[in-house]
Amino acid sequence: MSSEKDEKLLPQPASHRGPQSHPVSLIASSIAFYWVASLSVVFLNKTILSGSEYKFPYPLFVTLFQLLVALVLLVVCGQLGKRNRLFSTIPPFEFDLDLVRSILPLSVVYVLMLTLNNLCLQLVEVTFYQVARSLSIFFNILFTYTMLRQKTSGPAMVACSVVVLGFFVGSYGESNFSWPGLLAGVGSSIFVALYGIYVKKTLNVVENNQWRLLHYNTAISIMLLTPIVFISGEMKEIMQEVYFLNDLGFWCLMTITGVAGFLINTAMFLQIKYTTALTNTISGTAKSCVQTLMAMVFYQNPITAMNGFGIFLSLFGSGFYSWVRYKEMQRK
Template sequence: MEESKMGSEGTFRAILAILQWWGFNVTVIIMNKWIFQKLDFKFPLTVSCVHFICSSIGAYVVIKVLKLKPLIEVDPEDRWRRIFPMSFVFCINIVLGNVSLRYIPVSFMQTIKSFTPATTVVLQWLVWRKYFEWRIWASLVPIVGGILLTSITELSFNLFGFCAALFGCLATSTKTILAESLLHGYKFDSINTVYYMAPFATMILAVPAVLLEGNGVTNWFYTYDSVFSSLFIIFSSGVLAFCLNFSIFYVIHSTTAVTFNVAGNLKVAVAILVSWLIFRNPISGMNAIGCTVTLVGCTFYGYVRHLLSQQSSSSSSVPGTPRTPRTPRTPRSPAEMIPLVSDKLEKV
């Protein structure tokens, strides 16, 4: 009876974690699109910079003030040698996501971002010469096919936005691979990752944002009527972007890797539906089919990765079983299969 009660509490906690993750993620995506489209604030670098500032302050409050998470100490040398490169890629990742949101609908952008598993596998194969079983390559077929079908049939196609989203996938994959190698030895959680990376990202982005968008932002202040309410929305999106990181940490520790993968793909479907209800961007039937195929492929990919991870852990426990060397280090638990900064934040 006690075990059944604990099991129901665990299930309720996992559902609650997933729902709050969905809520934060979908809200941030919709708010960012609203900022670019409805508020006519067409400055993705500035929006990204605001998000990094809010995330820096939020992580500091959580760790230093509220002490909800212990600080993971990092050597000063490692901060520049190991964390700074991660922060640079993290910065590019967020900026490309916001740039793509300015030019293409949320539905199309979310579908393209689902291409990340394929770019991760290809990069690890090309750069690190990492071996993957045929089942991994087979699971990428519906992802690639769905992306191609969606891109061909997209009624609001924009080449610049498409390229930004596609290169954002490459940045996400690079960030994930670097996390496995550069942060080896540091058991970072999402909040500590943001605590160290967001200030670096703010520093990297501040100068380009001022130089490239400073005049435009100044003119927007003088020409836009409801400045204060608009600024409230912009900074609220930054606060919610940080809350999204916190919710990701909660989800990872409340669910399994398979549940996280399935919930992530369902979240994309929810984001697409909500964005369509708000912005009413045209979606053709073939476009919807392509999006569905992509999401099913992502779910299948996560399931295959989970199966191979279980097989690898069971074979390594048998004495005398040869182990295939892997570079970078293969995740040792389902939680480690998740990027240190989730790929959903990139869609911020």
């Protein structure tokens, strides 16, 4: 978390320690895994929601289907873990109501994060998606202060200001601007920042076992999202208007997207566990910049000079912020 020189140094449990308690190779591997999984999810979701012959503009249903695929994979891996050493770290599925009550706040944040993320991806170009979701660092600083009473240094605040400036410049310069997409991106940034904090806090409930937490979080999220899909009218609209529901290719693409969603969920848990929630935010922002360049190549998304400058500011601010936090960690 954001802990600076004027912060009170209190002993923390293992789940709250910074990345210095883990080998550099493990930290690097968890970040690399997150990058590969996250980039796959973004481009696969964009293909499903608005970029393929199976145009399927139903972000709530897509999110629910991905969660269902993830739960099936977790249950299967948990059973395989009883007999196969390769899956031995994944425990069998469990569902204790006392634990459910403790994990419920995390699941609410998780559902909102996924839903707003997919909605943003549906409504904006992949190039603008990075700008729309670039405020994660700002909200992480805000929440670590308001929720954890941890202050942020002056240089880190300056770096964050550059990121915020990049957000406004990039938004103003976007040629295919969308207010709903922008608001969904800002909302997603809020819940990405909250998610990192809540994962760290909630891991203690399941004895610091991220797989047990993943079991509960996925199952609870499905329970929360299912009625929302029906109330929103998406299910009725899908049954009435989607003509390719019997197409095997569509469901194969949906399943592949669900598997990728499972991998990004796992990658986020591992990155947060072996680094910090703040590192998760920084890594996500840097990954988004690479993602923007890839979108320019694959989708030929138009980028104006001002939009490109906003993306540059977001990247520069994130890099400067990372350097400041690294120096502060060294001094500690």
